Amino acid sequence: MTAPFRHVAVIGLGLLGGSVLHAVRANLPGTATSGYDADPVVRARARELGLADTIADSAAQAAQGADLVVLCVPVGAMEAAARELAPGLAPDCIVTDVGSSKASVARALAEALPGACVIPSHPVAGTEQSGPDAGFATLFRNRWCIVTPPADADAAAVARVVSLWEAFGAMVEMMDAEHHDMVLAVTSHLPHLIAYTIVGTASDLEKVTESEVIKFSAGGFRDFTRIAASDPTMWRDVFLNNRDAVLQMLQRFTEDLTELQKAIRKGDGQFLFDHFARTRAIRRGIIEMGQDDARPDFGRSDHNGAKG
Amino acid sequence: MTAPFRHVAVIGLGLLGGSVLHAVRANLPGTATSGYDADPVVRARARELGLADTIADSAAQAAQGADLVVLCVPVGAMEAAARELAPGLAPDCIVTDVGSSKASVARALAEALPGACVIPSHPVAGTEQSGPDAGFATLFRNRWCIVTPPADADAAAVARVVSLWEAFGAMVEMMDAEHHDMVLAVTSHLPHLIAYTIVGTASDLEKVTESEVIKFSAGGFRDFTRIAASDPTMWRDVFLNNRDAVLQMLQRFTEDLTELQKAIRKGDGQFLFDHFARTRAIRRGIIEMGQDDARPDFGRSDHNGAKG
Known part of the structure; x- marks a missing residue:
């Protein structure tokens, strides 16, 4: 498989942003990475961890030269982050995000980045942890990622975003934002x-x-x-x-x-x-679909986890 | 330590009853065990599994010769189970239970077994599984067991029930049923x-x-x-x-x-x-007390559980 992107820029270096960067490294060797976070403490930690090839000091700088930008900030911060990165955005760059709500994010990004190719997505994966140390490469593996392209989206751009998530081990489903x-x-x-x-x-x-x-x-x-x-x-x-x-x-x-x-x-x-x-059947369905651990008590590793 | 009981009888052979029997075997070698379940299919399976030294065909028969009876039936079935076992109950036998509500169970058992020594308890442990195959010896380890002795309870009897749970690895707390x-x-x-x-x-x-x-x-x-x-x-x-x-x-x-x-x-x-x-502090407390797995996502073993 050809890597879908040459250079992936990630804005927001928490659990999701960090995991995207780890997953690029693990699954798409040769793809360049850059990152930015609004919090200087997070940027410093991201540099220590080597989360990306470069950790930039502005969103625009991080976006420079990228052919994919992934916005990994809280959904309320998407519009501001998009406005900040806009000056660095190449004309052919695709923008996606990992936000947990999609209609409002699609509106915010369309407004902040008029004319840009925005293909929103939402990987349904996460843990309760946050921050630059929380991410890991396998977060998306065997999880669903929902892609919500606008009605007039470029089909080739959609296909490239889908390939990215699939390269991370995710299964992709398309639906409209609403x-x-x-x-x-x-x-x-x-x-x-x-x-x-x-x-x-x-x-x-x-x-x-x-x-x-x-x-x-x-x-x-x-x-x-x-x-x-x-x-x-x-x-x-x-x-x-x-x-x-x-x-x-x-x-x-x-x-x-x-x-x-x-x-x-x-x-x-x-x-x-x-x-x-009547609520047992749903749990059975979730386990059959590989969306949860079948072992009792989630297979918790603690003192009473093991049969014996 | 001297084993607190010579012969433990368990009425109700689901997750809890099975776990009590496994825990007796694992922690109190030399203690005799007997068991009974109202469902003949469960009794047959319990015999196949060898859950107890003997699986009796009535509650009274299971109770015969026991110096401890543990009622492990749903709380609404406690009174009927107690009435059934009463004819087999030795005068010095202690009766406890594992019910999740205590005031109503204490009333029901006092009524069904007038004059008997009843020391209710509730091990706060379980999984979502049920049935005779679901139990395991370590279910109670590092979990709390709440013992709710009546005001006039015999102190020596209370101490023996506490020893049983402690032998299973549980920590015991006493409180009133309400x-x-x-x-x-x-x-x-x-x-x-x-x-x-x-x-x-x-x-x-x-x-x-x-x-x-x-x-x-x-x-x-x-x-x-x-x-x-x-x-x-x-x-x-x-x-x-x-x-x-x-x-x-x-x-x-x-x-x-x-x-x-x-x-x-x-x-x-x-x-x-x-x-x-403000809700994060409670999770921290639970993890510090060893009452849950500290790893992200409960340390679920599935495909995305491992950092990497």
């Missing part, structure tokens, strides 16, 4: 909102101490604390930028929760049983 | 209810297909599907038996969720950021 935002509202944004909520609720009770919540978290609560440890700036921006779809999904969730609450209050065991019995 | 039920409502019952709700909501949308939910679940949703794959009978019973504490915690959760919903609707980024920033 549908993406609806799908991700339920598979990612609502789960994060709920996890942030319950962790906040638990830390704020009078009758149960925080130390008790921590001690007895293995009963289920600890699962929620992982995603509630995700980057606050990134998630603030997701909720501000995908507001309508999130509120719509939240409405559905609240209706369903109210129904279960009523069943508990009334002591309707049959309703509870029926509801709890 | 406080237990409040703590577990937030650390276990509410998380399960919410996970069951969101998985149900996601599988029931018009605009997003179940196949899309499964494909793109790595964005956060898949975490919820694990606990929503737990045993429906067990969880029906938990909600029916710890109703008041669960409804009280649910009320708090709903208030907090409504507040975040309002912040999203109003576009109040500062409120969202402040809320999301």
